[in-house]
Amino acid sequence: MTTIALVGNPNCGKSSVFNLLTGSSQQIGNWPGVTVERKSGLFKKDKSLVIQDLPGIYSLSPYSLDEKVSRDYLLSSPPDAVLNIIDATNLERSLYLTLQLLDFGIPMVVGLNMTDRLKSIGKKINTEKLSYALGLPVVEMSALKNQGITEAIHRAEKDASLSEVQYDARLEAAISEISNVVNADKRIRFPALAAFEGDLSLGGQELTLSQQKEIIEIRQITEKIFDDEASEILVNERYALISQIIQLVVTETGSTRSITDKIDRIVTSKWLSLPIFIFIMWLVYFLSIQTMGGLATSWLNDTFFGQIVPDFLEKLMANLKIISWLQNLVINGIVAGVGATLGFIPQIFVLFVLLGILEDSGYMARVAFVMDRIFRRFGLSGKSFIPMLIASGCGVPAIMAARTIEQERDRRITIMVTTFMPCSAKLPIIALISGAFFRGNPWIAPSAYFLGMAMIILSGIMLKKLKMFSGDRSAFIMEMPNYHLPQVWTVLKYGLDKAMSFVKRAGTIIFVLTVFIWFFSNYNFRLQQVTAAQSMLSDFGRLIAWIFSPLGFGDWRAAVATLTGLAAKETIVGTLGVLYGGGQELTSSFASQYTAAAGYSFLAFNLLCAPCIAAVSTIFKEMGSVKWGLRAVGFQTLVAYIMSFIIYQFARLMTAPADFVTLLAIIVLIFGLYITFRPAQKEVLAL
């Protein structure tokens, strides 16, 4: 077995290369942090080659978790070779990592990716000279066009070589002295360099006190010679070398970037960027929930799962003389519940195809850039926005993507707020509420997206004021890719993947839960078959329903549905399907029982409250402590409760006079605004 690790900056195309090589389908994204864990796969043309995809990193100084993952891996279980993928349109930044990698003493080949884009940015790279300057084989490739990938991996297998670059002689002297002090393997310069920069851990090797003292002395002397700090010396030396290399290998040929620049001038402009983003997201939700996806979903829900399937099964089971409780279970349990969820597939598919287009064309990268400007104002960086973009698919990878954030406090805030974003499983609730209570209103579905986003921003502003979260924000560097026409297959696959995982969940967890819901809502505690209103489930639901009364949905059915949502958010609609009947019946009887205000409040609560069990357990894992896990989930539920309370109480005023509770809502609102917008202060405020 030969192991080859793919290492490179975020967004250099590693996952694309990995997928081409292994035939797997990892998520590919236009932003950093999509791959935060190491993944491995076998080369599809030669199963004795193991390919490792490492997280994208800018450097190997362990500032953030993903950099640490890569560094530890390279130090503790070095692969046979590294294929260092570099973005040809970003040589300077890419080569910084390349120079660091050389110091690990692992045979290397450079894959010069994105060469298809060089022309459009008006550059030419002389590959031979680059290879000469680095002392490594360099292979031109384009993951987008599937060119050069196989060659790169073969070269990595056969021709990977070691190389060493020479910095200033005075620096080299210091490094070799440090190597002597720690008896390091001369080929693996990294620990000595890291020690020079002040990291005395040496990849886990224990140093004696006298060794530490010697290193510190060497460092101090060198700092005096250079009249600079140790960490600066090394960074400067690296960049000096890089600029020499770039002068040697890059020729400017005149840019054709103008179209991208022109679009960007509008799309990222100070005043228009936000309205444009809002309009685009509105359009995305409008098209997927109201129009295209909506029509197909209505048909599926009302006609297919509402009439055709139950009629067919009813006749079939009657003919087969199936026992009546089982008929009841199939029609009123499974078909009503699972059918109610499956009906939303067209909307999910359209939504994710549209989001895929925004992502693949390069627009979403601009959104992150625009959001960085907003997030900056309250001390978070645009990096926090990336997990939120991912969360519109699913909260679990989103929470993990927060690992790219260096500042621990910012990472925690991001984990706490990121699931406010409506994920694909919350989509059916959005669609159900907007269809049942607000037929024809094109703003309800998008408003769920904007509500999630607003709560993220407001919570961010508020949390950042607490002492436990205050501090510097993480740096955010992100290259804007050129706009390009989205690739049909990539985009369709994105939609299909989401739809398929939805089907899978409908067939497993949602199926099981609906059977339970059916059972508990059809029998009482003496196991006699009864109406839903006399069932065990209603007895249980009534125990907790009062909690939701101030939010307008203090009914046992809504309470139970909300609870089942903690298992999986899709189940909320499934549960309602069992309790109210599937198809047309669901929308009409649900809508007749609640006011529109209560309907929207129900939506807001389920959107914002603690996410499903999978996301909750990821939160606990990523927070690394029970205390922080509980804080996060508690915070989310509190925000959900308060927001739904305020929304319901104010919306109610349209049909009912103000009363004591309205006053309470006003007080809560004022207090909330105060907590959020008060001037930053120093003392600790317990959460």
Ligand code: GDP
């Ligand atoms: P990773 O972050 O390094 O894993 O990079 P990804 O594989 O997720 O790719 C980032 C973005 O660059 C995606 O939008 C890809 O479609 C795009 N991309 C990857 N390779 C190429 C390439 O060779 N040429 C062009 N033009 N785009 C590419």
Ligand code: MG
């Ligand atoms: Mg990746």
